[in-house]
Amino acid sequence: MKLIGIEEHFLTLEIRDAWSAIALDATDPSVAFHSGTIEGRLLDLAQDRLALMDETGLDVQVLSLTTPALHDLGPESIDIAQRTNDALAEVVAHHPTRFQAMATLPVSMPEEAALELERCVRTLGFKGTVLCGKVGQRHLDDPSLSPIFQSAQALGAPILIHPRVPDAAVRAAYYSGFRPEVDAAFATYGLGWHYDAGIQFLRLVLAGTFDRMPGLRVILGHWGEVVLFYAERLAAMDKVSGLAQPIASYLRKNLYVTASGMFLPHYLERAAAVVGVDRLLFSTDFPYQYRPGHDASRFLENCGLTEQDKAGFAHRNWMQLTGEK
Template sequence: MKLIGIEEHYLTADVRDAWDAIGLAATDPSVTLHSGEIERRLLDLAGERVALMDEAGLDVQVLSLTTPALHDLGPESIELARRANDAVAMAIARWPDRFQALATLPVSRPDEAAQELERCVRTLGFKGAMLSGRVGDRNLDHPDFFPIFERAEALKVPVLLHPRTPAMAVRDAYYSGFTPKVDAVFAMFGLGWHYDAGIQFLRLVLAGTFDRLPGLQVILGHWGEVVLFYAERLKAMDRVSELEQPITTYLRRNLYVTASGMFLPGYLAQAAAIVGTDRLLFSTDFPYQYRPGGDARRFLADCGLNEADTSAFAHGNWLRLTQAGNAVV
């Protein structure tokens, strides 16, 4: 059974140097995670990555630039995005059966970001885009970013909302008071990342984005970034939201959910109950959650779905989601 991981990350030296040039590590501790073995695997878009895919049992990686991507950069992000996307396109050309990609966008320049998304889909054959949360003090539902989502809907490609570290004020209020290391991890992969990504999705819902763009499809990792498991409570906002549909409709019409290497059948079952088995996607969150020894295949075999739903989870749902936007095969 073909196994496609749709949230698998990379980094380029250009982007890493751009983060260093603005001293981003001082305000976003996730930058410091990209060092040593993790950094080496992120930078590799060749044979060693493929060998590790084979070891895990993964047939295809859908490549996306790791967090915080280009969200903190200014006009220079336009050329950085183009170079990153071209580098990934070259890797896909070398390994066309093993790699696909989500576009990296210069999100601080939304009009140029929409143009780059179109280039990546129409010319390079990418499958969608990835965004990493807020841009400066603007959340993704800010009107400035509407052209990006509008273009994604027009191109019929999904947008993966990836976690990023919460703003400093949020970290000070909720994720501080321990050792610096504990504070940082608590605000990142301990919990903060995931609430941040889930809240970005909910903000898009509450802002009416999916009423204006009913065909827009968004992906959340880590089984829905925490908030998905509060769907029952989210329904209470229907009384005041003034949206065209109940919130549960957007969860089942506009949202896909992926594993991000959290290989837990109970989480899968809960996510399936909320969004449906036709909206489950596989991913390993390489290289952060990489575990050798055929771990991906082992989870697929034991995930608790029937054969048809397992096949859909492994690859079928992704192929159906992305086939409409495929201008290049």
Template sequence: MKLIGIEEHFLTTEIGAAWHAIGLDAVDPSVAFHAGKIEGRLLDLADDRLALMDEAGLDVQVLSLTTPMLHDLGPASVDLARRTNDALAAAVARHPTRFQALATLPVAIPEEAALELERCVRTLGFKGTMLCGRVGDRHLDDAAFSPILHCAESLGAPILLHPRTPPAAVREAYYSGIGPVVDAAFATFGLGWHYDAGIQFIRLVLAGTFDRMPGLQVILGHWGELVLFYAERLAAMDRVSGLDQPIATYLRRNLWVTASGMFLPHYLERAAAIVGADRLLFSTDFPYQYRPGGDARRFLETCGLDEPARAGFAHGNWERLTGQGAD
């Protein structure tokens, strides 16, 4: 059974240098995570990556730029995004049966980002885009970002909404005071990243984004970035939200959920109960969650889904979402 991982990351030396040039490594602890062996795996889009895919049992990686993407780079991100996407398209062309791609966008310049998303989907054959939530102090539900969201809806291009590090004030208030290393972990991969991404999605819901753009499709990783486990509490806001639909409707109509390497059958069961088994997507969160020994393939085989749902989880749901048809 073909296995497609839809959240699999890369980095370029040019983007790493751009982060360092603006001092992003001093204010965002996640930049330091892209070092050593992890950096080598992020940078490689050739034989070593393919060998690790084979070892995990993954047939296809859908490539996306790692966090914090280009969100902090301002006008310079326009040309950088184009160069990055062109290089990514070349990598896909070299290995068309092994790689697909999500667009890297100059999100701080929304009109340009919308144009680049259209180019990537229509010309380069990319399957959608990945965004990392906030841009400066603006959330994705800010009206400034509507051109990107409208473009994604019109193209039928899903948005993978990826975690990023919470703002400094939030880290100071909630994730500090234990010790520098633990504070950084707590604010990022321990918990802070996932709250941040989940909140971005809920803000989109509460701001009426999916009432205005009912066809917009968003993917959350890590089994829904905590959102699904509080679906009942979120539903309590129906009486005050003023939305066209109950919140549960948006979870089943506009949200897709992926594993991000958290290979836990009880999490999968919860996700299927909330969004439906036909909205579950596979991913390994390469290289951060990479584990050798056929781990990805083994989870697929033991996840507890029946055969049709398992095929959907493995590849069919992604192909349907992105208009690739059955295979």
């Protein structure tokens, strides 16, 4: 059964150097995670990556730039994004049966980002894009960022909201007081990343984004970034939200959910109950959750879904979402 991982990451030397040029590591502790073996795997887009895909049982990786992407860069990110996307298109062209791509966008320049997304989808054949939470001080529901979402809806291109580190003030208030390495882990992959990504999606819902753009499709990783496990509590806001539909409707109509390497059948069961089996997508969150020994294919085999629903989870749901034949 063909297995497509839709949240599989890469990095380029140019983007790594751009982060260094603005001393991003001083404000975003996740930058330090991209070192050693992890950095090597992020940078490699050739045979070594393919071999690791084979080891875990993954047939296709949908490549996307790792967090924090270009969110902290200014106008210079326009050219960086274009060069990154052109290089990624060459990688896909060399291995068309093994790689697909998500667009890298100059998100601090929304109009230019919308145009770059259109170029990537219409000209380069990319499948969608990834946004890593806030853009400077702007949440994703900020009206200035609307051109990106409008472009995605018009193109039928999904947007994956990827975690990024919360603001420094939030980290100081809630994720500090331990050893520095514990603070960093707590604020990122321990918990902070996932709350932040889930909150960004909920802000889009509460801001009426999906009422204005009903065809917009968003993906959350890590089985819904905590959101799905509080669906009943979120529904309590229906009486005050002023939205056109109950919050549960947006979870079923506008949201897709992917595993991000968290291979837990009871999480899958909860996600299926909230969004439906036709909105489950597979991913390994390479290279962060990489595990050899056909770990990905083994989880698929034992996940508890029917054979038909397994096929949807493994590849068909993604193909239908992106219009792939």
